[in-house]
Amino acid sequence: DTAVSQTPKYLVTQMGNDKSIKCEQNLGHDTMYWYKQDSKKFLKIMFSYNNKELIINETVPNRFSPKSPDKAHLNLHINSLELGDSAVYFCASSQDWVGRGRPDTQYFGPGTRLTVL
Amino acid sequence: KNQVEQSPQSLIILEGKNCTLQCNYTVSPFSNLRWYKQDTGRGPVSLTIMTFSENTKSNGRYTATLDADTKQSSLHITASQLSDSASYICVVSVGAAGNKLTFGGGTRVLVKP
Numbered sequence: 001d002t003a004v005s006q007t008p009k010y011l012v013t014q015m016g017n018d019k020s021i022k023c024e025q026n027l028g029h030d031t032m033y034w035y036k037q038d039s040k041k042f043l044k045i046m047f048s049y050n051n052k053e054l055i056i057n058e059t060v061p062n063r064f065s066p067k068s069p070d071k072a073h074l075n076l077h078i079n080s081l082e083l084g085d086s087a088v089y090f091c092a093s094s095q096d097w098v099g100r101g102r103p104d105t106q107y108f109g110p111g112t113r114l115t116v117l
Numbered sequence: 118k119n120q121v122e123q124s125p126q127s128l129i130i131l132e133g134k135n136c137t138l139q140c141n142y143t144v145s146p147f148s149n150l151r152w153y154k155q156d157t158g159r160g161p162v163s164l165t166i167m168t169f170s171e172n173t174k175s176n177g178r179y180t181a182t183l184d185a186d187t188k189q190s191s192l193h194i195t196a197s198q199l200s201d202s203a204s205y206i207c208v209v210s211v212g213a214a215g216n217k218l219t220f221g222g223g224t225r226v227l228v229k230p
Contacts, residue, residue, distance in 0.1 A: 004160075041155075041204060041222075041223055041225075042220065042222055042223075043161070043220050043223075044220065045218050045220075056217075090160050090161070092160070103149050103166040103167070103168055104166075105163045105166065106151075106163055107163075108161050108162070109160050110160055111158075111159070111160050
């Protein structure tokens with residue numbers, strides 16, 4: 001069984017379009033995350049949700065809007081896509097927020113490669 | 118400014134050899150430090166997690182060390198295998214509640230037969 005799954009795996013779209021990426025975890029975790037990995041392979045955290053509440057928003061343009069309908073899902077909606085949004089987006093989950101003193105293991109999804117033309 | 122720097126940027130080693138990757142950080146206050154392995158085209162996988170009081174932690178052939186005084190960590194790979202070819206990322210949690218993550222740029226390891 002896949003622990004953290006994302007759909008789609010690949011997404012190619014035109015500038016200006018709106019798109020969504022879905023993430024689901026079946027680990028029973030309370031915390032989920034979205035990361036962006038650029039062409040230089042640098043990972044940056046974008047958002048983190050704990051028990052469906054936003055706890056981290058790392059200066060991401062407001063064209064990006066996460067939505068957490070329940071603890072097992074954290075979707076990422078992107079409006080008015082720009083060329084610079086091209087990257088691989090990773091979803092992840094952990095029992096508790098990884099930054100706290102508790103050393104919870106973080107599990108990543110397989111990634112969604114977004115290409116904006 | 119909170120920073121995490123990894124060295125070397127890339128590394129080529131022969132199968133069966135050992136290697137050590139470095140991670141230096143300037144973050145304060147420190148909460149915990151993680152090492153991840155990321156295979157090409159896949160999501161990162163957690164290798165080790167160390168809190169302030171831990172000096173060393175092993176996961177199979179991977180051994181991480183932490184010196185909180187000098188703010189340095191290393192990841193040692195013993196008897197490398199072809200499957201160890203990947204990027205290795207060091208991540209430090211910052212803040213009294215550790216509510217910020219600072220990522221290193223990663224070290225790309227290529228193991229050759």
